[in-house]
Amino acid sequence: EEQLLESGGGLVQPGGYLRISCAASGFTFNNYAMTWVRQAPGKGLEWVSSISGSTISTYYADSVKGRFTISRDNSKNTLYLQMNSLRGEDTAIYYCAKDRVAGTGGWFDPWGQGTLVTVSS
Amino acid sequence: DIQMTQSPSSLSASVGDRVTITCRASQTITSYLNWYQQKPGKAPKLLIYTASNLQSGVPSRFSGSGSETDFTLTISSLQPEDFATYYCQQTYSTPRTFGQGTKVEIK
Numbered sequence: 001e002e003q004l005l006e007s008g009g010g011l012v013q014p015g016g017y018l019r020i021s022c023a024a025s026g027f028t029f030n031n032y033a034m035t036w037v038r039q040a041p042g043k044g045l046e047w048v049s050s051i052s053g054s055t056i057s058t059y060y061a062d063s064v065k066g067r068f069t070i071s072r073d074n075s076k077n078t079l080y081l082q083m084n085s086l087r088g089e090d091t092a093i094y095y096c097a098k099d100r101v102a103g104t105g106g107w108f109d110p111w112g113q114g115t116l117v118t119v120s121s
Numbered sequence: 122d123i124q125m126t127q128s129p130s131s132l133s134a135s136v137g138d139r140v141t142i143t144c145r146a147s148q149t150i151t152s153y154l155n156w157y158q159q160k161p162g163k164a165p166k167l168l169i170y171t172a173s174n175l176q177s178g179v180p181s182r183f184s185g186s187g188s189e190t191d192f193t194l195t196i197s198s199l200q201p202e203d204f205a206t207y208y209c210q211q212t213y214s215t216p217r218t219f220g221q222g223t224k225v226e227i228k
């Protein structure tokens with residue numbers, strides 16, 4: 001069974017930083033792109049970032065470009081999101097998802113259960 | 122950026138009803154359109170990919186259609202477990218935008 005398990009969320013002050021992780025199992029991790037999607041409290045889904053299986057290609061939403069960095073360690077079957085210069089509007093549940101392809105095309109399945117990041121003083 | 126607009130934003134329906142949700146893209150996305158279902162407190166779940174392909178394990182009462190800019194998700198006979206929020210999403214280009222969601226509630 002394909003599974004994704006996020007960790008590392010928590011409370012951080014504005015301007016601070018946090019790294020969240022997503023441990024994958026049940027599929028050949030390096031064969032697939034991976035994606036982060038977030039959901040602010042009571043709001044809809046927002047795509048954040050995607051990375052190709054080989055790590056050659058990365059993509060970011062304008063709202064996080066220059067502040068967030070997506071990466072992966074294929075030897076550990078783990079996806080990461082380094083979040084710097086955090087703002088209140090970054091407060092959200094962050095989901096990781098297996099992605100068919102990082103660029104054009106693709107779909108997200110399965111999703112992890114999410115990890116909550118709260119940015120507040 | 123490609124804008125995705127769903128309609129309606131919410132609807133009330135009864136068990137057994139046929140339900141249709143539409144999604145319109147601000148420019149052509151060919152068939153790069155996916156549908157997800159999200160229940161309260163849960164992660165989204167993929168229902169339909171590339172406009173009309175039913176994800177494995179998803180009941181056949183769900184179907185998707187459309188191309189270019191106009192797409193539809195249909196639930197042929199609404200079941201109690203289908204009350205949820207539904208999102209469309211384009212993956213034609215980045216940012217890979219979602220629609221604002223359609224909440225399906227019990228009438």
